[in-house]
Amino acid sequence: MxxxxxxxxxxxxxxxxxxxxxxxxxxxxxxxxxxxxxxxxxxxxxxxxxxxxxxxxxxxxxxxxxxxxxxxxxxxxxxxxxxxxxxxxxxxxxxxxxxxxxxxxxxxxxxxxxxxxxxxxxxxxxxxxxxxxxxxxxxxxxxxxxxxxxxxxxxxxxxxxxxxxxxxxxxxxxxxxxxxxxxxxxxxDAPEVAEAKARFDAASAALPTPEAKGLKVLVLASGPESIWVANPDDHADLRYFKELGLDLVVPEKVDDGGFWQTLSWENADTYDADVILVDARTQSMRPEEMKKKPTFAALPAVKAGQVYQWHAEERYSYQGYADVLEQLNTDLAKAKKL
CATH class of the missing domain: 3.40.50.1980 (Nitrogenase molybdenum iron protein domain)
Known part of the structure; x- marks a missing residue:
């Protein structure tokens, strides 16, 4: 993508x-x-x-x-x-x-x-x-x-x-x-695959961490004119995070093509969230760029420094998602309910 x-x-x-x-x-x-x-x-x-x-x-x-x-x-x-x-x-x-x-x-x-x-x-x-x-x-x-x-x-x-x-x-x-x-x-059955699967299973079992329970998490990508709020059920990784017990924002009105709700920057505060996960792909704006938008900078999660990466197109292997889940657990352990 x-x-x-x-x-x-x-x-x-x-x-x-x-x-x-x-x-x-x-x-x-x-x-x-x-x-x-x-x-x-x-x-x-x-x-x-x-x-x-x-x-x-x-x-x-x-x-x-x-x-x-x-x-x-x-x-x-x-x-x-x-x-x-x-x-x-x-x-x-x-x-x-x-x-x-x-x-x-x-x-x-x-x-x-x-x-x-x-x-x-x-x-x-x-x-x-x-x-x-x-x-x-x-x-x-x-x-x-x-x-x-x-x-x-x-x-x-x-x-x-x-x-x-x-x-x-x-x-x-x-x-x-x-x-x-x-x-x-x-x-x-190669050792590197078995080792990665063990890490994946352990990281999955740990989500949500005790600190992450009760946190509302917003997942999005952005461009110069718009914000795209991810619909969890249309993204395999976010669907899995939900299955594991993470409380993800579900957009009220998904675009006709599915996957997202498009918002203007003026409506960046449409959804309340304790944590924001931002698309880490090179095509999406970086958090530093996004913070130049006043409506985004004013969000409680942004002010609290609770903005982390979302690896939207990680490869579907145990190695790939062991890394993703371990990092997500680490990030959410630092976050607090706002």
């Missing part, structure tokens, strides 16, 4: 110009769906089949080896041990350093076929001779960061695999990416 891609279709629908807004086995046996079981790793030789979250069955002569992935999918799969040959979507900042959205992917060892919204180098993609393209989906059957104008050509080059990011919570998505990784030959 780049600024205008806060990922989510709501930003795109608003025309912001910002775009913040699966598993298989060998031998021809189809793998279970996202909600079912843990498939065995596929053999690199022999037929490979997989049914993605569009209900699309993918059949290839052998297990895909040359995988190209949108950065969110690439980062999750990397943590499970899958190494894509190329990525697309936000992975490099203007200063040449890694965009946080790409996680632990070594961008010096993968090709880039696009770094911003609507940038997908089809010619380079073809030259890489990919076996499979993987991307998440924030809208039904629409692969995130795959430009619609080139979709037909891209589909002809290699099979595509979509992971739905809608109406699910973090554990479900981690499980699903784990299934995809297993199908591609990864070992989910």
């Amino acid at each position: 780049s600024l205008p891609v806060l990922p989510r279709r709501g930003f795109m629908a608003a025309g912001l110009g910002l775009v913040f807004a699966l598993a298989a086995c060998g031998g021809g046996t189809e793998t279970p769906a996202a909600t079912g079981g843990s498939p065995a790793a596929a053999s690199p030789a022999g037929p490979w089949t997989f049914t993605d979250d569009r209900g699309k069955k993918i059949d290839t002569p052998t297990r895909p080896a040359r995988v190209v992935a949108q950065v969110g999918a690439a980062a999750a799969l990397w943590d499970f041990g899958v190494r894509p040959v190329a990525v697309f979507g936000p992975h490099k900042l203007k200063d040449g350093t890694k965009d946080p959205q790409v996680g632990d992917v070594d961008i010096t060892k993968v090709e880039s076929i696009g770094n911003v919204w609507d940038e997908f180098n089809v010619e380079k993609y073809i030259s890489l001779q990919p076996d499979l393209l993987i991307s998440g989906m924030y809208a039904k059957d629409a692969l995130w960061y795959v430009p619609q104008k080139s979709a037909a050509t891209i589909e002809q080059v290699a099979p595509t695999l979509g992971v739905s990011l809608l109406d699910v919570s973090v554990p479900q998505l981690i499980k699903r990416y784990g299934q995809v990784a297993t199908a591609l030959g990864a070992d989910l």
Whole structure:
């Protein structure tokens, strides 16, 4: 989701110009769906089949080896041990350093076929001779960061695999990416995965901390003219925070595209909150910039210094969300009821 891609279709629908807004086995046996079981790793030789979250069955002569992935999918799969040959979507900042959205992917060892919204180098993609393209989906059957104008050509080059990011919570998505990784030959029992899962489970069990109980938490992103209040049920991470017991502000009127309620800066005080979580992506304004808006600076949570980061597009792996939950627990432990 780049600024205008806060990922989510709501930003795109608003025309912001910002775009913040699966598993298989060998031998021809189809793998279970996202909600079912843990498939065995596929053999690199022999037929490979997989049914993605569009209900699309993918059949290839052998297990895909040359995988190209949108950065969110690439980062999750990397943590499970899958190494894509190329990525697309936000992975490099203007200063040449890694965009946080790409996680632990070594961008010096993968090709880039696009770094911003609507940038997908089809010619380079073809030259890489990919076996499979993987991307998440924030809208039904629409692969995130795959430009619609080139979709037909891209589909002809290699099979595509979509992971739905809608109406699910973090554990479900981690499980699903784990299934995809297993199908591609990864070992989910690897020590680094097991260690990360233990951290994830412990941090989940600790939320909300005793200090966080009773705190009202507002989650938002912002641009020069508007504030976007996140609707928890439309964001997998916020849905999970709610499931764990965090008291999140639910906007009264969500935009037509879902995900957000758009407010003017004059209405920054629409919702009372003890804590504000601000989108940490580069497309959203930083808290220091936001504080230059008088209506935001006057909010009780801002005055109390209880404004923290929201990692809106963290990769869906145990490593990614162990870090997120541990930091959230640390931040909320410092906050007080206002």
